[in-house]
Amino acid sequence: MTQDVLSRVQREPQFRSLEVGEPLQALSAITPELKANTRSVSFSASSANSASPDCSKRDVESNNELNIIGEDVDGQEAIFSQGALSLLNVLCQQFAAEIPELLVQRSHRQEELNAGKRPDFLAQTESVRKASWQIRGIPEDLQDRRVEIMGSVERQMVINALNANAKVFVADFEDSLAPTWNKVVEGQINLRDAVAGNIEYTDPTTAKHYRLNEDPAVLICCVRGLHLTEKHVEFNGLSIPASLFDFALYFYNNYRQLLNKGSGPYFYIPKLESHLEARWWAKVFAYVEERFCLLPGTIKCTCLIETLPAVFEMEEILFELRSNIVALNCGRWDYIFRDIKTLNNHGEHVLTDRQNLTMDEAFLSVFSRLLVKVCHKRGALAMGGMVAFIPTKDAELNETVLQQLRTDKELEARNGHDGTWVAHPELAGTAMAIFNQYLGAGQKNQLHITRDVDGPIRAKELLLLCEGI
Secondary structure (H helix, E strand, O other): OOOOHHHHHHOOOOOOOOOOOOOOOOOOOOOOOOOOOOHHHHHHHHHHHHOOOOOOOOOOOOEEEEEOOOOOOOHHOOOOOOHHHHHHHHHHHHHHOOHHHHHHHHHHHHHHHOOOOOOOOOHHHHEEEEEEEOOOOOOHHHHHOEEEEEEEHHHHHHHHHHHOOOOOOEEOOOOOOOOHHHHHHHHHHHHHHHOOOOOOEEEOOOOOEEOEEEEEEEEEOOOOOOOOOOEEEEEEEEEEHHHHHHHHHHHHHHHHHHOOOOOOEEEOOOOOOHHHHHHHHHHHHHHHHHHHOOOOOOOOEEEEEEEHHHHOOHHHHHHHOOEEEEEEOOOOOOOOOOOOOOOOOOOOOOOOOHHHHHOHHHHHHHHHHHHHHHHHHHEEEEOOOOOOOOOOOHHHHHHHHHHHHHHHHHHHHHOOOEEEEEHHHHHHHHHHHHHHHHOOOOOOOOOOOOOOOOOOOOOOOOOOOOOOO
16 A cells, blocks of 8 residues: 555545435336356357446456356246346456466465465555544444354355344355355345245245244345355356455345445455555456446455464454455454464474364464454454354263353454354354344444454464464
8 A cells, every 4th residue: 555545545525324225216117137048158248238338338358258168057047137138248358367366466475485484564555554534434334343254155044143132144155155057146146035035945845934024134245255166156267256246246236225225335344454455356356337327345254364364454454445445354263274384384383173163262362353453443342153063862971062252252342243153043142142242232343342452462472382282
């Protein structure tokens, strides 16, 4: 981040909280659906130019072509409309080529670490960390996120999670889902039905029927990371970025309905490793908002901090996405793995046994407290992470699971986190009770906890050694 960019931002008016309402009247009617009844569906940029509203007046090259080469999936015509494919096509044309460059930068950074360099805060972005700025704001329905449940986009899970005693359901196309073509397409259909409020499911074995309650949780879509491709869709003969596939289809098929309900197109972004990758997402969001005549900041995102390099760039990530971001999340399990992988050549960096890696371990506790301090300083929420426990039918063992859950969530709440994750609907109530106690009556979050009493956290504290095995 250069000084001239920072100075321009400092001259901008203070961001305000966005009031999400109905989409602008300039939006066109829903475009006709493209009937994708064959194994290979081609979509050229010439049809993309007339398929959806485009306030930016950007033209696309006529030789760019999107091809769906995956087999037909029942109901796919509902999500592969002309407008949805138009958006996916133009996003691939505008942004797909940058991803390999970002991944090469990851490799170069890892090579430096393998050669002995240790992770540290970036000297070239010190001005960003020292400057006074805030994110744009947090929509009303995202201000209270004290319990979030994360799960796959399979139909029964979507219904159960939205009905759980949680504020938010994170519908995950990434770690929670084996991304077969059928499951990815069916997941988009399931989320479209959930947003419409008419999702239902009958278990073929038990005949039990599932449907949404009247007041379901807020829905956030977690797209796949930048390192993954969707091999069943090609752009100019190459597999497209899975992140763009997930984002474009969920956004296009649901943004009108979400805005009309007083919510919005909300996303979780996983596996970021640098603020430059956050900048790429910011450009994607800004392009789509302009193309669909939406107010800047209508699209909202939460970034998972689950890689060691990203921990040292949390403020920069918030800064790059300041128009759209509302929170960071402690993605602890991927973070532990990436800690091992990133420092693989550093023989002195050894972790203790996995069952002992709880959030009171020194390097994880520092991670949690720094994330809270950084987020609240910038007006963003600080989400806690996932406990790797699920309920069991063994009463004695289940009580042990619940006690471990309570201990973990109490630590997060004391550190100042605004909410936490659970992996199963039956754990939501226990986590909710703990955050209700710590937040207190009438409080939606803990943004008032600044952790200013903490001393500066240095790189060596984020890299504290464990005792080992």
